[in-house]
Amino acid sequence: MKAILKRLPPFAPDYSGASAVFYPLGGAVILNGADGCIGNVTGYDEPRFFNEPGRVFSSGLREIHAITGDEAVLLEKIREARLTGDIQFILMLGTPTSAVIASDHQSLSRILMDEQQIPVIPLNTTGMETYEIGASKAFEQLAVHWVKPGKKKKGGVNVIGSTPLDYWGPEQMTLVRQALEHYQLRINSIWGMDGNGMESIKATLEGDVNLVVSVSGLKAARYLEKEYGMPYVTGVPVGKRSARRLARKLKNPAGHHMMPLKASLSQMNSPGRSLVIGEQIWANAFREYLEDEGGVSNVEVCSFFQMDKALMEKDDRLLTTEDDLMELASQNRYTLVVGDPLFQSFFQDEALRFCPVPHLAVSSRLHWDHSLQYTGLFPDVLKQKRSLLHLKEASLKKEFRTQESGK
Amino acid sequence: MNSLRPYMIPIGDLQQQVHTRQNKVNRRNALHYCAPSGGGWGVVRVACLVPEILVLFVIPIGCGRHGGVAALQTGDSRMVRYLLVEEAEIVVGSYLDRVEKAVDHLIEAEKPAGMILFSTCMDDLLGADFDGIIRVASERHRIPVVRAKMNPIMSDTKKPPEVMIQHSIYQFLKYPAANETPEDVTGERHINVIGSFGQLDSESEIHEALRHAGGYRLRHITECATLEAFESMGKSRLNLLVKPAGAFAVKAMAKRGKQPFVEGFTAFRPAEINENYQQLSQALALPGPLDTTAAEAAAWHLMERAKPVLKGMTAAIGATLNARPFELARFLTELGIHVRYVLAKAVHDSEEKHVAWLKEHAPALQVIPDLDPSLSAQHTYVDQVDLCLGLDAAVYFEPKKLVELPFDETLYGYRGTEKLITRIQEAEPYRYDLTQRIYRANLVV
Numbered sequence: 001m002k003a004i005l006k007r008l009p010p011f012a013p014d015y016s017g018a019s020a021v022f023y024p025l026g027g028a029v030i031l032n033g034a035d036g037c038i039g040n041v042t043g044y045d046e047p048r049f050f051n052e053p054g055r056v057f058s059s060g061l062r063e064i065h066a067i068t069g070d071e072a073v074l075l076e077k078i079r080e081a082r083l084t085g086d087i088q089f090i091l092m093l094g095t096p097t098s099a100v101i102a103s104d105h106q107s108l109s110r111i112l113m114d115e116q117q118i119p120v121i122p123l124n125t126t127g128m129e130t131y132e133i134g135a136s137k138a139f140e141q142l143a144v145h146w147v148k149p150g151k152k153k154k155g156g157v158n159v160i161g162s163t164p165l166d167y168w169g170p171e172q173m174t175l176v177r178q179a180l181e182h183y184q185l186r187i188n189s190i191w192g193m194d195g196n197g198m199e200s201i202k203a204t205l206e207g208d209v210n211l212v213v214s215v216s217g218l219k220a221a222r223y224l225e226k227e228y229g230m231p232y233v234t235g236v237p238v239g240k241r242s243a244r245r246l247a248r249k250l251k252n253p254a255g256h257h258m259m260p261l262k263a264s265l266s267q268m269n270s271p272g273r274s275l276v277i278g279e280q281i282w283a284n285a286f287r288e289y290l291e292d293e294g295g296v297s298n299v300e301v302c303s304f305f306q307m308d309k310a311l312m313e314k315d316d317r318l319l320t321t322e323d324d325l326m327e328l329a330s331q332n333r334y335t336l337v338v339g340d341p342l343f344q345s346f347f348q349d350e351a352l353r354f355c356p357v358p359h360l361a362v363s364s365r366l367h368w369d370h371s372l373q374y375t376g377l378f379p380d381v382l383k384q385k386r387s388l389l390h391l392k393e394a395s396l397k398k399e400f401r402t403q404e405s406g407k
Numbered sequence: 408m409n410s411l412r413p414y415m416i417p418i419g420d421l422q423q424q425v426h427t428r429q430n431k432v433n434r435r436n437a438l439h440y441c442a443p444s445g446g447g448w449g450v451v452r453v454a455c456l457v458p459e460i461l462v463l464f465v466i467p468i469g470c471g472r473h474g475g476v477a478a479l480q481t482g483d484s485r486m487v488r489y490l491l492v493e494e495a496e497i498v499v500g501s502y503l504d505r506v507e508k509a510v511d512h513l514i515e516a517e518k519p520a521g522m523i524l525f526s527t528c529m530d531d532l533l534g535a536d537f538d539g540i541i542r543v544a545s546e547r548h549r550i551p552v553v554r555a556k557m558n559p560i561m562s563d564t565k566k567p568p569e570v571m572i573q574h575s576i577y578q579f580l581k582y583p584a585a586n587e588t589p590e591d592v593t594g595e596r597h598i599n600v601i602g603s604f605g606q607l608d609s610e611s612e613i614h615e616a617l618r619h620a621g622g623y624r625l626r627h628i629t630e631c632a633t634l635e636a637f638e639s640m641g642k643s644r645l646n647l648l649v650k651p652a653g654a655f656a657v658k659a660m661a662k663r664g665k666q667p668f669v670e671g672f673t674a675f676r677p678a679e680i681n682e683n684y685q686q687l688s689q690a691l692a693l694p695g696p697l698d699t700t701a702a703e704a705a706a707w708h709l710m711e712r713a714k715p716v717l718k719g720m721t722a723a724i725g726a727t728l729n730a731r732p733f734e735l736a737r738f739l740t741e742l743g744i745h746v747r748y749v750l751a752k753a754v755h756d757s758e759e760k761h762v763a764w765l766k767e768h769a770p771a772l773q774v775i776p777d778l779d780p781s782l783s784a785q786h787t788y789v790d791q792v793d794l795c796l797g798l799d800a801a802v803y804f805e806p807k808k809l810v811e812l813p814f815d816e817t818l819y820g821y822r823g824t825e826k827l828i829t830r831i832q833e834a835e836p837y838r839y840d841l842t843q844r845i846y847r848a849n850l851v852v
């Protein structure tokens with residue numbers, strides 16, 4: 001995003017994405033940077049921290065050590081913290097400061113691994129990219145280093161790619177599970193979200209197929225396909241018909257993983273156009289739900305975050321700047337827009353219906369305490385009244401209008 | 408890490424320990440654990456106190472997240488813009504060209520009365536020339552453009568971000584010409600309140616006492632509706648420094664604008680409040696002391712009445728509160744409360760005498776570095792106490808009552824003492840609603 005943000009806050013950074021993947025797996029996360037970076041994770045990007053505070057630390061990097069390149073200080077701090085006992089691994093993440101001074105996390109990890117006798121994982125996050133890039137690196141690490149063959153096959157589906165930074169809290173994952181089980185699918189594991197920590201990852205090869213629920217999980221799934229021949233399907237069960245179709249694909253995954261879900265429907269000549277703004281795989285699934293059960297066609301998907309070309313339909317669009325969204329909103333007449341509540345102020349047409357769907361990587365804790373069902377057999381995104389959410393969109397809209405008129 | 412108790416420093420050892428690390432309580436060789444109950448207003452919110460300006464942050468995406476979201480919660484987002492920089496352009500240094508263009512674009516498009524341009528830790532390390540950009544922009548657009556830094560990498564120095572942001576905002580002030588006295592310019596007798604995020608509590612006796620002493624009036628940045636009004640604070644007679652974070656700012660104002668200052672840090676102990684008023688009176692060259700007799704008597708009276716009720720209560724003081732923790736600990740101890748724990752970042756110079764007093768009169772008091780990694784291993788409360796002061800105290804200690812002392816208000820003087828005692832006595836039983844309280848506090852690490 002090269003332009004200026006005027007209405008939106010900076011989105012969740014890559015280190016928040018990586019941290020979110022490893023957070024529930026029983027390790028310690030160390031952000032090598034000054035303390036502001038950790039404040040993003042613990043206070044604004046990790047809702048689980050409020051109920052289950054995790055071992056997320058800042059290296060407390062200071063100017064003198066950055067200038068002199070004194071990495072021994074960080075090693076000493078980690079040693080002093082005695083990260084042993086029930087801690088199963090240490091994840092080292094980079095931040096803008098450590099990226100600028102090119103901290104050598106690989107070497108530090110090797111030294112620590114020898115000393116601490118637990119895995120130390122360096123991930124080259126920089127704090128200069130968005131969350132899904134860090135999450136993708138983290139899921140890939142899990143696939144490469146923690147998934148091991150040799151387990152007895154039990155069958156079933158592994159769900160890969162869920163973190164709270166997209167739409168995936170425990171309630172939503174329960175809905176995913178229920179939807180798949182409704183169609184007689186067994187859930188073998190939900191990486192990071194089934195309460196089994198690292199055991200979920202280790203059990204991956206006991207399953208038959210991977211269900212990738214976000215772009216962040218794609219690299220890991222591709223690795224598992226290449227390395228172990230394990231097929232994958234992308235998608236999320238949203239609504240009964242979509243869930244049934246997804247279940248069919250999961251039961252017979254060959255050739256399904258990268259196929260756009262319903263390419264033909266968006267070509268239909270329908271009076272209104274609709275837009276879903278969000279994480280691509282969920283947004284695609286929601287498009288399918290709108291077309292299946294919402295009586296809506298001509299649905300476009302756009303996202304500020306990475307989009308996989310193979311999953312894009314003709315009019316789908318990657319947004320790189322706030323101006324892109326402004327242009328999209330002003331040059332198109334949409335009748336329905338689904339997206340994070342912070343996007344609402346971009347759509348001023350009174351005839352338009354905006355369905356707020358909080359995306360944590362965008363609006364953070366402003367809206368994370370909601371009770372919406374994004375997924376499952378009976379999603380209620382379209383049924384919501386505004387009062388269902390703790391939304392301030394009305395006041396924000398007013399504020400931005402005032403701002404606009406004041407120019 | 409498996410210890411049930413966090414790392415603690417007995418009050419008797421505190422001065423010796425912090426002496427070697429510039430009075431910082433956190434250990435130099437420790438990782439930092441930053442729970443969401445920690446932090447404060449953050450530099451964004453402080454910068455947004457300046458009226459009618461735009462605040463432009465030049466940042467990698469990872470640096471602006473918390474401040475940006477908090478600004479949406481407070482409504483400050485109407486003033487804040489972000490120029491996101493990417494790795495490739497940092498490597499070749501080309502992002503500075505974009506900064507210049509972004510400044511021009513925003514000033515031309517939005518016509519603010521002034522601008523604050525923020526850089527980050529990264530720019531400190533790269534030695535980026537923001538001062539040149541600011542000078543050019545200021546001359547080109549004929550508005551004041553001021554530099555500020557969000558650089559926690561400097562936290563252990565004498566110029567940490569929470570101190571330097573105060574310095575930055577007061578750079579907008581315009582001072583009287585050499586041949587003018589402050590009164591010639593404003594026609595009023597103004598005293599600036601520096602260091603706090605809000606005006607001193609309107610019920611404090613200081614307002615009336617100053618008015619009686621010769622028509623003096625306290626001014627605070629939050630009362631300035633326009634940049635012009637804010638700039639005119641440079642013409643006030645005196646700066647009253649009420650929080651340590653404003654220390655660098657008042658010294659710079661004294662140097663640049665020859666505007667004198669007096670230290671009168673917020674305090675709860677009547678003796679210290681009395682000292683503050685004496686110094687203020689001297690700084691204003693008043694013929695006698697400020698008339699605060701009635702307020703002082705009322706505070707003493709309430710303290711004496713409260714002592715039998717409060718005596719024997721146990722307390723923990725957090726670092727997320729609007730007070731100097733050791734002065735507060737001493738005040739509570741003098742009331743008969745057993746202060747068992749203090750979570751602290753640093754021992755400010757003005758608190759060394761209180762630490763020494765506590766060493767003698769509350770030797771069992773334990774001081775916990777507020778960022779210590781051992782705090783991460785606390786799956787249950789460290790202890791139960793009757794009273795927690797400050798949000799973060801209630802994370803680690805189970806209180807019967809929680810009194811917050813938020814950053815948004817500034818209790819001051821004897822009336823502040825009375826208010827604190829009343830709040831302690833009248834606090835509702837703690838409802839275990841810490842998460843909601845944290846959201847409301849809009850804290851930024």
